[in-house]
Amino acid sequence: MSERRFGIIGIGNMGSAHAVSFFEGKVEGAILSAIADVDEGRRAWASEKFGSSVEVIEDYHNLLSQAKIDAVLIATPHYSHTRIAMEALEAGLHVLIEKPAGVDAAEVRLMNETASKHKDLAFGIMFNQRTNPLFGALRHYVKLGVLGEIKRFNWIINNWYRTQSYYDSAGWRASWSGEGGGVLLNQCPHNLDIWQWIMGMPATLQAFCKVGHFHDIAVEDDVTIYAEYESGASAVFITSTGECPGTNRIEISGTMGKAVAEDGVLKLFLLDEDERKICYTSPEAMPLKRVTRVNLKFPDAPNGHVRILQNFVNHILTGEELIAPGVEGINSLRISNAAYVSSWLGKEVEVPADEATFTALLSEKQRSEIQNSTRRNAPPAHNAATGTYSERWNVRW
């Protein structure tokens, strides 16, 4: 058998788009065989769209135990990713999870431990922005040392603009008990992942998470993180869903120059000699050094989700290296967990933050939401997901 049969759990906005990609043959070597969703309307949509060739199931446990599948893609709300992934791995299935890996890094660590017990099974995560060639090039230059030793990383990524109607579109969104966080957990897992993918993990951070600053929501929609590395380098990460038009600008400075990524262009400003050497050897107070400028324009990469699906299938079929191994999902979550702990305690914390502290503080938020009846549990009137990849999920400059 050369094709791998996929089941998809959760066919809302995201899962339905993946389902259509498989169904329309956009992923070579894979077919869509089964779907599970708790929502009757979504199941009706799937039955009509895919016909009798795809089994449509209500309870995902039945999909895991009975459907004729080799792999499962999990596109349910964040809280359930870890639990379903562990059950699927134990059922002997290859697993691809949507981002974020989960809500609580302690649970994600357990999921990773389960995955490590099943080395024969593929385990991936949908970090589609890793396929963007500009981020790949930036990472390559940093790892190669083109910028010298890194001094500072800055990312202003506040072009995740969302309206109140977006937050009202599903009952699980934008609450501590339904979603487990706001912009850091929903929109930014991609950016936090790219940050750590390029730079590695920071050692400490202090974060300022403003709750319901621009929207009527119980979680943060405006964040500033200041982080430090063991090397002495620092990082600033700014995000929000309330600024329009927003900015997407990365600036990395090192001892040999700097890189700026904005508007889909990567600009390199390179020195001939190391600034640290210039600093201590030049007799001049402010020497004007020659800077070589390079502008690199990259094509748009709109099909990142399908590229991750194809890479995952290729990994199963041919052993191709995973672009986004599932176990790496914990890194961005450790940054966001630490940012929450820091913001809640009002102080700098280590990365990773203490797991028990995060779990206890999150539970407190959930309890208070339930006690004060601020839990946003109104179900969506109708999830009108159409099975297409939304523009808003792509990298936008």
Ligand SMILES: NC(=O)c1ccc[n+]([C@@H]2O[C@H](COP(=O)([O-])OP(=O)(O)OC[C@H]3O[C@@H](n4cnc5c(N)ncnc54)[C@H](O)[C@@H]3O)[C@@H](O)[C@H]2O)c1
């Ligand atoms: N990679 C990306 O670019 C990207 C983009 C959007 C969403 N996502 C992620 O995809 C996930 C889903 O987001 P969405 O926007 O599609 O949400 P959604 O609310 O539109 O869809 C979630 C679906 O899961 C179903 N569901 C919930 N619990 C279930 C269960 N126990 N068993 C089976 N089905 C269940 C719901 O009925 C719904 O149809 C989130 O974790 C989100 O972060 C990723």
